[in-house]
Amino acid sequence: MTEIDAPPHPFTAAVALTPAAGGRLRGRTRPEYANMVGPFGGITAATLVRAVQQHPDRLGDPLSLTVNYAGPVADGDFDVTARPVRTNRTNQHWMIELTQDGAVATTATAVFGLRRDTWSDTELAMPSVPPPDAVAVHGFPDFIAWARNYEMRFVTGAVPEQGAGEHPDSTSTLWVRDAPARPLDFPALTAMCDVFYPRVFLRQGRYVAAGTVSLTVYFHADAAELEACGEDHVLGTARTHRFSRGYFDQTAHLWSRGGTLLATAHQSVYFKD
Amino acid sequence: MTEIDAPPHPFTAAVALTPAAGGRLRGRTRPEYANMVGPFGGITAATLVRAVQQHPDRLGDPLSLTVNYAGPVADGDFDVTARPVRTNRTNQHWMIELTQDGAVATTATAVFGLRRDTWSDTELAMPSVPPPDAVAVHGFPDFIAWARNYEMRFVTGAVPEQGAGEHPDSTSTLWVRDAPARPLDFPALTAMCDVFYPRVFLRQGRYVAAGTVSLTVYFHADAAELEACGEDHVLGTARTHRFSRGYFDQTAHLWSRGGTLLATAHQSVYFKD
Numbered sequence: 001m002t003e004i005d006a007p008p009h010p011f012t013a014a015v016a017l018t019p020a021a022g023g024r025l026r027g028r029t030r031p032e033y034a035n036m037v038g039p040f041g042g043i044t045a046a047t048l049v050r051a052v053q054q055h056p057d058r059l060g061d062p063l064s065l066t067v068n069y070a071g072p073v074a075d076g077d078f079d080v081t082a083r084p085v086r087t088n089r090t091n092q093h094w095m096i097e098l099t100q101d102g103a104v105a106t107t108a109t110a111v112f113g114l115r116r117d118t119w120s121d122t123e124l125a126m127p128s129v130p131p132p133d134a135v136a137v138h139g140f141p142d143f144i145a146w147a148r149n150y151e152m153r154f155v156t157g158a159v160p161e162q163g164a165g166e167h168p169d170s171t172s173t174l175w176v177r178d179a180p181a182r183p184l185d186f187p188a189l190t191a192m193c194d195v196f197y198p199r200v201f202l203r204q205g206r207y208v209a210a211g212t213v214s215l216t217v218y219f220h221a222d223a224a225e226l227e228a229c230g231e232d233h234v235l236g237t238a239r240t241h242r243f244s245r246g247y248f249d250q251t252a253h254l255w256s257r258g259g260t261l262l263a264t265a266h267q268s269v270y271f272k273d
Numbered sequence: 274m275t276e277i278d279a280p281p282h283p284f285t286a287a288v289a290l291t292p293a294a295g296g297r298l299r300g301r302t303r304p305e306y307a308n309m310v311g312p313f314g315g316i317t318a319a320t321l322v323r324a325v326q327q328h329p330d331r332l333g334d335p336l337s338l339t340v341n342y343a344g345p346v347a348d349g350d351f352d353v354t355a356r357p358v359r360t361n362r363t364n365q366h367w368m369i370e371l372t373q374d375g376a377v378a379t380t381a382t383a384v385f386g387l388r389r390d391t392w393s394d395t396e397l398a399m400p401s402v403p404p405p406d407a408v409a410v411h412g413f414p415d416f417i418a419w420a421r422n423y424e425m426r427f428v429t430g431a432v433p434e435q436g437a438g439e440h441p442d443s444t445s446t447l448w449v450r451d452a453p454a455r456p457l458d459f460p461a462l463t464a465m466c467d468v469f470y471p472r473v474f475l476r477q478g479r480y481v482a483a484g485t486v487s488l489t490v491y492f493h494a495d496a497a498e499l500e501a502c503g504e505d506h507v508l509g510t511a512r513t514h515r516f517s518r519g520y521f522d523q524t525a526h527l528w529s530r531g532g533t534l535l536a537t538a539h540q541s542v543y544f545k546d
Contacts, residue, residue, distance in 0.1 A: 063486065063487075063520055063541060064486065064487045064541045066339040066382060066487070066489060068366050068382050068384060070358055070359040070361075070366040071359050071361065085343055085377050085380055086343040086344050086376075086377050088343075088344065090519075091486065091543070093341050093343040093377075093380060095368070095380060103359075104358050104359050104366075107358055107366060107368060107382055108382075109339060109341050109380055109381075109382055109487075111341060111486050111487055111541065113519075113520075115517075115518035115519050115520070116518060116519045116545075117518060118516075118518055118519050118544065118545065118546045119473075119477070119516065119546045120515075120516050120517045120518060121476070121515070121516045122514070122515045122516075122517075123442060123443055123512065123513055123514060123515065123516075124514040124515065169396060170396055203394070204392070213336065213337065213364065213384050214336075214337045214339070214382075214384055214489075216339060216487075216489045216539060218522045218539070218541050220514075220515045220517050220520075220522070221517075222517075222518055239396065240396055241395070241396060241397040241493075241526070241534060241537050242393075242394070242395045242396065242397065242493045242534045242537075243391075243392065243393050243394050243395075243396075244388075244393045244395075244493050244494075244495070245388035245389060245390060245391055245393060245495055246363075246386075246388050246389045246391050247336055247386075247388070247493075249491045249493070249537055251524070251537075253514070261514060261515045264514050264515075264522055264524075264539075266489060266491070266537075266539050268336060268337045268384065268491050270364070271391065272389075272391065273391045273392045
């Protein structure tokens, strides 16, 4: 329980937006969530979800999100505009832009909506892994600032040592939670969908220039299921289907410890070798 | 080889766009590609790819596409606007809208770009299936107009008879090509990413109200790989990870007969039971 006067959690501070002129929202990059160049893509995606959530016309909770990383986000202030393009009875379509000095750095679309009780089933099997306490904490190299905000316990596919050599498959599976721990919500889940480092690093056993071009998240969990996760670890697993001529895909699945499939996420990644 | 005076292939006609006022493109829904309500979502997605392809400022070929089906498309004329939001050295980000009488029916974002030779690898295994000639042609019920434009040979997970009863898993795998046959190109591949009927039909063994909300395609193949497919069959396989409270996801993989992973696609689908 947060004390009244405690500073906000670094994640909460990083996704905070304040109203600005012309219906825009103003945010600011945080050094805590910096990547090699610009901010961690996950924090940008989470900020765009936050922008819709705090819009007065918002209907329901996120169902899907696509974020296109069109250009670099410079350290400092940025503006976000979130526009409801079409509101139906049970869902709502959004277009979102992040700009700096009038130049578009990031575009996104999102679908929010109301859920109804229906027949439900999870067909995908949760990976069989040891519990988080049985897996050592092992994060990213310390110079990746944003990763210091996550407690990561890799079951398989930890970040390779530079020059580790080629690895036969691209799968990483890890327990992850915010550090310090923080109750799971839609922005936090969104950011966790992007904690998987570029799969080419694992396959090649070395760092190469790589960056997410487009990220899509499907939110399977409703607000009650997220709330039930509390501050507990989330199990994430990610892999690539094909690396081809400068681009590859990454698919990720995120599970609650209890076996709820919280989200599936997909991204297209640019790389140089 | 098409004769000079032959009418265009129905697919080519369905994705055709002509310049209109204000930089817009004008298209028209075709009865050949009608779905239960409005046009087949795949033909809409293909038309949006076509809109970018014929834009004078277009850079390279499609890398990723997200289409949001915000509202119904009525039979008749529609307008498409495709706007390059940001052009980088090797890729280009697009925002696309389809409107009718000024109301937004469909929004999309796309990334186009140039490919470079890099280390490449396909990690996903192609399903082991009999060749197309060894699988019977079995399509959709005849009242689904658009499906008559595809030759479908289901290896598993054919459209269930109404009242077939529950089925334990959501996977369909089929050989598919345009009917009549047509050389594969990016719009045709895009449409094929959406030929998989709603997975809830298969699981429930009956038709329910269902419709795609958002579709994302990652194009793994380059133009030369598509050209090499010619008019041959494409192998598609699709499944759901989770059905939950009115929505489910579908992930699809499309392969050339020779084992090239052409595209992976993902969608969020609304359903009522």
